[in-house]
Amino acid sequence: MPYVRQTTHLERVRNLIAGRIVNPGDDVARLASSYQRSLDDYRLDPACTTGPRILTSAELRAIQQAEEGFLRSTGQCLPRLHAMVREAGYCVILANAHGVTIDYAVDQEQRKHFKKAGLYPGSCWSEHEEGTCGIASVLLDHEAITVHKTDHFRAAFTGLTCSAAPIFSPHGELIGVLDASALASPDARDSQRLVKQLVRQSATVIEDGYFLKSYGHCCIVLAHRNRHFVEVQPEMLLAIDETGNVVAANRCARQVIAGLDALPRPVGDVLEVRAERLVDARPGQNLLSLRLAGAGNWLHARLRPPAKTASLRSRLNSAPPATLSPDYSNEELAERTRIEQAMAQSKWRHLTAAAMLGVSRATLYRRLKHFRIVPPHKQQG
Structure with missing residues (x-):
């Protein structure tokens, strides 16, 4: 059943595309572009009141197995985010890079209501199937967004509010979307700003968890521009391989440190330090101060050793850094x-x-x- 009259919603879609909506919100350009694609390219019906496509149990299981590494990296992020927003009636869902819901967190007593709305593992939220929605917008634009109630393209979802943020791999590819959705919320779009920020922060935590799992065989530099936050919340991650090259960096590191767009590259090109010194430091105990190469700025860091420290140390001593x-x-x-x-x-x-x-x-x-x-x-x- 639609949450607003179908004819009213269809008229709103047309008016937003034509620029006739008063106070449409900060994301009006993204919404209008998505509406236009949904109408012209995908031939979707804004008045449609059916829910999203749901995969079979076997189809979902196969996708979850393929995404096993990604799912493991989320740790407790979904239940922790849900604990922050559950009192306001939200569920939290995790979608892969194709818009398929592969995990979620929801109150047991609300599960049936969210499932009826399509907020359930196996639901598919790509733009070509569902039109404008939070997950689809992030998949296309790679930026966080709140799609609030009648912002949704299809009438079936105009009672929902969805705040979604992208999750990237260590090399910048989009690997998933984190979303917090509510079945009912205040009409004012500004009411969703805090939820959107919480989703963004949680997506970054998942990114960093995926980074650490992906590069467990490397020495990891965990750094912050403020020495007081290194221990509790490092913002930059650098992975250093067995030949003394920086092979990966998280999003914050790529934004702060120049020259990380083209990896791998020797540690000395990034930091004024020899790779051997990083290996010799006592992991988790010594707080290091590292100067950025050529910039003069300082980072404060601690180290996480690779899974095979002895192997890394011996190869640094026996083989010069060289490309493959x-x-x-x-x-x-x-x-x-x-x-x-x-x-x-x-x-x-x-x-x-x-x-x-x-x-x-x-x-x-x-x-x-x-x-x-x-x-x-x-x-x-």
Whole structure:
């Protein structure tokens, strides 16, 4: 059943596209563009009152298995965010990069009501299927948004308010969307600003958790511009591999530190410190002050050791930092690192790794051959 009259909602969609809505909100350009695509490209009906498409249990299970590494990295973020917003009647959902809900947190007594609205694992929220909604907007624009009530394209969702934020991989690819949605809320759009900010912060925590899981084999520099926050809430993460190269950086680090768009690169190009000093520092105990190379600014940091510290230390001493091959570009080296991580996380299950990377299995086989990546048990020496 629609939350507003279908004819009234259809008229609002047309008026917003034409610029005839009074006080449409900060995201009017994004909404209008999405409305136009929903009408012209996808031929969706704004008056439609049916809920979203829901995957079968088998389909959802296959997707969740492919997203296992991502799901594990969320930790307790979903229940913690839900604890902050549950009293206001929100549920929290996690979608993958295709808009499929793969996890959620909701009060048990409210579960049936949210399921009826389509806020349930297996629901599909891509723009080409559901038109303008929070998750679809983030998937396309890669920016946080609140889609409030009649901002939704379809009449079926005009009672909902959805605040969503993107989640990125260590290399900047969108890997998911975090969303907090309510079945009922105040009409004023400004009432959702706090929820939107909480969702943004939680999405960043998930990103950093995914980063730490993806680069457990590396030495991790956890840094902050203020020394008093290093221990409790580091804002920048750098992964340093066994050859002394920075191979990955989180979003904050890429925004603050110049030169991290093209990785890998030697530690000395980023920080005025030798890689050996980072390995020698006592992880979790010594607070380091590190100067940014060429900038003169300081970061305060602590270290998390790699899973195999001895191996890292011996390779730093025995082998000079070098790229894999002079024929590979920086972009190719970064791609090789991503493929190696996906293969390790999937335990060398090619189909699962391909899904994690967003490529076909045939493409994955070609890239493995191109980069000469082989399973550990087939490596020589």
